[in-house]
Amino acid sequence: MKITPIATLLMISSFAFSQQKKVVESNSFLTKNKSIAVYTTADSTNLRLTKTDVLSFVPSKQPLEVEVSVFVAPDKTYQKFMGIGGAITDASAEVFAKLPKDKQNELMNAYYDKEKGIGYSLLRTTIHSSDFSTGSYTYIKEGDKDLTTFSIEHDRQYRIPMIKEAIKTAGGSLLLYASPWSPPAFMKNTNNMLKGGVLLPEFYQTWASYYVKFIKAYEKEGMPIWGLTIQNEPMATQVWESCIYSAEAERDFLKNFLGPTLKKEGLGDKKIVVWDHNRDLMGNRANTIFSDPEASKYAWGIGFHWYENWSGGSPMFENVRKVQEAFPSKNILFTEGCVEKFDAQKYQFWANGERYGTSMINDFNNGTVGWTDWNILLDQNGGPNHVGNFCFAPIHANTDTGDLIYTPSYYYIGHFSKFIRKDARRVSSSVSRSDLLSTSFLNVDGKVVTVVMNQTNKKVTYNLIIGAERSVVVIPAHAIQTLVY
Known part of the structure; x- marks a missing residue:
């Protein structure tokens, strides 16, 4: 079969696109089968970098304005740590x-x-x-x-x-x-x-x-x-x-x-x-x-x-x-x-x-x-x-x-x-209420680290939402948590 220059170009383009697609897919963060280790330090408690929970992800739905949510997008990366x-x-x-x-x-x-x-x-x-x-x-x-x-x-x-x-x-x-x-x-x-x-x-x-x-x-x-x-x-x-x-x-x-x-x-x-x-x-x-x-x-x-x-x-x-x-x-x-x-x-x-x-x-x-x-x-x-x-x-x-x-x-x-380990990448992390502050990093081992801080006098229940999955987390008053997943 005679291969024309145009056909060759199409083959190369198709191969390059498939390779590019594979790279994107391989870099995508998946929550499937992942657990969330929660570490907490809180005022007026004995919690000091204490592992306080192990949570799992479940399918999410549209969060409501009456809820407090932390949104993390691990595929949106920024500076290297x-x-x-x-x-x-x-x-x-x-x-x-x-x-x-x-x-x-x-x-x-x-x-x-x-x-x-x-x-x-x-x-x-x-x-x-x-x-x-x-x-x-x-x-x-x-x-x-x-x-x-x-x-x-x-x-x-x-x-x-x-x-x-x-x-x-x-x-x-x-x-x-x-x-x-x-x-x-x-x-x-x-x-x-x-x-x-x-x-x-x-x-x-x-x-x-x-x-x-x-x-x-x-x-x-x-x-x-x-x-x-x-x-x-x-x-x-x-x-x-x-x-x-x-x-x-x-x-x-x-x-x-x-x-x-x-x-x-x-x-x-x-x-x-x-x-x-x-x-x-x-x-x-x-x-x-x-x-x-x-x-x-x-x-x-x-x-x-x-x-x-x-x-x-x-x-x-x-x-x-x-x-x-x-x-x-x-x-x-x-x-x-x-x-x-x-x-x-x-x-x-x-x-x-x-x-x-x-x-x-x-x-x-x-x-x-x-x-x-x-x-x-x-x-x-x-x-x-x-x-x-x-x-x-x-x-x-x-x-x-x-x-x-x-x-x-x-x-x-x-x-x-x-x-957070050397060469981690900061990833997109935002909150829906000023009660909480948050930042997130993707470590080179593929795990995400999300830090959440509660500056208020009351405990806060919040959704951790990644794509179409979520987990419900409780943070005490005047506390800081690290979530590893």
Whole structure:
């Protein structure tokens, strides 16, 4: 039989279409024969990441307006999930060193073990001191513009051992990134690491080389550095270590010094995160840096914090979405959040946990790829902190008794970090009532993870609806649930 060019084209097209159809079908999520494991944490109960139910799907019908429903469409996928974690600061490491060995093991498992704990996979640390250190220090002698005295010896006492233990507990790898709070005093116009000031132009190259030395020193110790942020909170003049960069200054430092220097030193694969400050001004920073092709090529993405409500306003979640929409090729990473103003009477203050749940759900739904809490451990005073900026952590240690104190924040974070795995894809998830918040992810093993949060004073019965199937779920008052199916 003679095969004409047209026939050949039709055969190829038919084959391609059938292959495409197979791919679509193979990627379709099916609820048939699947059960739903429900894990719950609730106020005024003993439920803490507790498996509370195993449910099944049944045929669904048109939901009514009088019902509460969560709608999940697993075939509608968005950003790839990178991970969740917290920061190992000098403060965390110093408190950790005071714990008895069994409590050290408990803390490590609580954070980094996927089965015994909540499976952290990200880790932030500081480049020399921050406020959560017992004092200010750098890795060089003051005035050493050639960096000949550079040494991370200070970190060997507490911080490096704790980071290594975390990596070991996590199974041998953690995505580790670092942030500076201030250059050494002599590099700034104020000659002071504290209270703001700016990096002097004549030290731009020296400071860029400082990052290189830090990365290489840490990696020589067996702690691979995934990336770094250019400056912690570059628009805040704090009483502790701080340094101001305008959007233009950060852009120019990135494109003319830091980016080229990392590339020249064979570290061009390190991810550079800009901004690392609150949601309020992140649009301005993104516009300025990402719209400059020479600066943008060095920037992996933008980092943000949650403290913009210092002015009395509400969290500006929509700014995260607006940056994602404007620069879809850039990644968005939550780099820091904690509950400020430590008060030992509020260890179990439930609203602190709900602040985490609200932020995480909104941030993920707006395009965030990873989420990093601040200190993973602080003492019974909310420190140590060399300027008295005492805060909450998800877990505190009473260094007098050796006891660990788990706060609601730990469990709220765990409803995400324990179940959503690296490279999961966020999928479409919406709710029919403002009583509930929800986000959903499709793990690479084919299971969907849906997190539902109830902010109200009453229990809520809701439908979980996927396509033409549903299940009926009850969530207690002031609770968070993870549904795995």
